[in-house]
Amino acid sequence: MGYAPGWRIRCLKCGLTRDAGEAGLIRIGAIGRSYTLGYCSRCKRLRCIVVEKTPDRGRDVSKTAKQ
Numbered sequence: 001m002g003y004a005p006g007w008r009i010r011c012l013k014c015g016l017t018r019d020a021g022e023a024g025l026i027r028i029g030a031i032g033r034s035y036t037l038g039y040c041s042r043c044k045r046l047r048c049i050v051v052e053k054t055p056d057r058g059r060d061v062s063k064t065a066k067q
């Protein structure tokens, strides 16, 4: 419910992108871009990751931005 579709995470180290919901991020908020710490399945360890909107699903985000 609190999860906004249309978001993804990207590992700053290897560039692997992943669906934010799949990664376990429940709520991100209306921030356009934010950095956090998350587990990267390619690096096999915690990495600094960026949370960003998925370009082709941006319309879904506008709906949830106002919360």
Ligand SMILES: [Zn+2]
Binding pocket: 011, 012, 013, 014, 015, 016, 040, 041, 042, 043, 044, 047
């Ligand atoms: Zn990585």
